[in-house]
Amino acid sequence: MxxxxxxxxxxxxxxxxxxxxxxxxxxxxxxxxxxxxxxxxxxxxxxxxxxxxxxxxxxxxxxxxxxxxxxxxxxxxxxxxxxxxxxxxxxxxxxxxxxxxxxxxxxxxxxxxxxxxxxxxxxxxxxxxxxxxxxxxxxxxxxxxxxxxxxxxxxxxxxxxxxxxxxxxxxxxxxxxxxxxxxxxxxxxxxxxxxxxxxxxxxxxGSWEGDKNYVPKYETPILLTESKYTNKQIEQLHINLALKGLPYAHEKAYSLVLLNNVFGGGASSILFQKVREELGLCYTIYSYGQPYLGVGINSIYTGVSKQSAEKALSVISKELKNFAEKGISKELIEINKEKIKANYILGLESTSSRMFSNAKNMLLQNKVKTQEEVIKRINNINSDDINYVLDTCFKPGIISSAYVGQDIEYEKLNNIIEPNIKAYDTSNKEVISRV
CATH class of the missing domain: 3.30.830.10 (Metalloenzyme, LuxS/M16 peptidase-like)
Known part of the structure; x- marks a missing residue:
């Protein structure tokens, strides 16, 4: 209550x-x-x-x-x-x-x-x-x-x-x-x-005061099509590929959660099965949303060997395009509704997790989402919602990239996923290329 x-x-x-x-x-x-x-x-x-x-x-x-x-x-x-x-x-x-x-x-x-x-x-x-x-x-x-x-x-x-x-x-x-x-x-x-x-x-x-005239305000950023690379003496190449996402509390937010669950959310997901299980190119790969007030991004993360990077990115890019174009069946929508409902409910099994959830909802939306309301919104996801998120977040493709690894030809990697991404090296802070 x-x-x-x-x-x-x-x-x-x-x-x-x-x-x-x-x-x-x-x-x-x-x-x-x-x-x-x-x-x-x-x-x-x-x-x-x-x-x-x-x-x-x-x-x-x-x-x-x-x-x-x-x-x-x-x-x-x-x-x-x-x-x-x-x-x-x-x-x-x-x-x-x-x-x-x-x-x-x-x-x-x-x-x-x-x-x-x-x-x-x-x-x-x-x-x-x-x-x-x-x-x-x-x-x-x-x-x-x-x-x-x-x-x-x-x-x-x-x-x-x-x-x-x-x-x-x-x-x-x-x-x-x-x-x-x-x-x-x-x-x-x-x-x-x-x-x-x-x-x-x-x-x-009751005695807490502070400056009551202060109201947090944010400028909504324009999402840039750029790339950042840091040369680090490590074994793996760590990769993060960014797509458009949805802002915090967007009405289609749970549809994006569902699609990420199918595309890169677990061991049965498309990315995990293709890149890790079928091809053996990585140990970890997943996709996830990062929602903020007024803006959001969606990301794909993986860690691979330098030798496997080109193959992995080619496969990821191909699977992303196929997923965006073909979408998912009604059967998969229903299956994944159950998955995200279970994840949501299991995630609220402790008093601390429920406290955090209530606090964030109240802080940023000035209301609390009851479990019943969340379950209802998940149950109401339909094909139109799914198509909206596919069109908004997945079909535009990868819009920026980030790399951390040793002596990587990241400009070459960018050309595999998106030839218009601008590449920067954070080691020397200079623009490396503008394609």
Missing amino acids: YNIYKLKNGLRVVTEYIDHVNSISVGVMVQNGSRNEDLNQNGISHFIEHMFFKGTEKRSSKDIVQQIENVGGQINAYTSKEATCYYIKALNTHLDLSIEILSDMIINSKFDDEEIEKEQGVVIEEINMSEDAPEDVLDNNQAKAIFGDNPLSYPILGSIENIKSFNSKNIKEFVKSHYNPLNSVISVCGKFDEKELMKTLEEHF
Whole structure:
């Protein structure tokens, strides 16, 4: 059962009561991520996520985590392109403690210069670790190739140069302007007393202010037909091919999920069966959507040997064209409705996953999608919906590409999939070719 209301300061609250569990998941989700930054600020949202754990007026950084872990709970956070979330999962008997600690972090964090300096070292090592991971480099390359200079292309971790520039003053200014009750949501899921919960939330979060004039706004980017390559001394060539997608909460979103499920969503998918099982060209291959507010992309990922790259891309390109032109049968539509309903339901088996889902829906759409509503939308997918998504997302083909590997002739690879893609080498930041 869902309940939605606002605190006196305008902070939205969404709760879901589940009688058969003895746990509680509480999250504070803020509509702020790397998409809310300018180039000089890039990385500050993620850095601030770290700093909220570094001490308040009444708790040290150790106290924050220890007080939750001492009662068997878990506390963590994440930053994405469009949101940051701070959350706790614990026994429902520790709900008040969970809410009080989250409010203390959000409202009373000190952002001490000494702690900032220490955390700069931590985040710089996180950036170094990410740059050693080819999949992370690939994701950043893909974002830059297709989104260009739009903030959606900015890496969530930011740059080492930017991290070194952050101080107490600019962090406090950013938090004051970007963290406020009107662009945030508290999500609670599990077993609780609703009246006591409302009272506790008002007591601990009612004093939260921030700049109430700030409203997150985004420019919708133009999808670019470019390519990015990073030369890295690794065994595999990592490839990401981008297609047009659908924006977050699009009415045909579940039709795209269904089509990705058929094309590259599992071991029985077209790409997996053809490229891995039949030809043995790779270990991993899949397709997936990346929806954002106002814009979306669809991607195909695989990792192959340098020697197999041309063959793999030829097969992927051929299978994509066949899939876009022929579509899928009504029988396959019905089979895959059941698959995505099962994936959806199984994905909501824990209080934390339901808490995240409710928070994101409330934050970005100002409403909650019930399980019944989602199942109904999936059941209602028809051939017209499928054809719309095929025409919109798959038939235009591959519009940009990203590569990470050792000494790759990526211009040659681009000509296999799409001769009009412009190629760049991120190693020297120069334009390599304009076909």
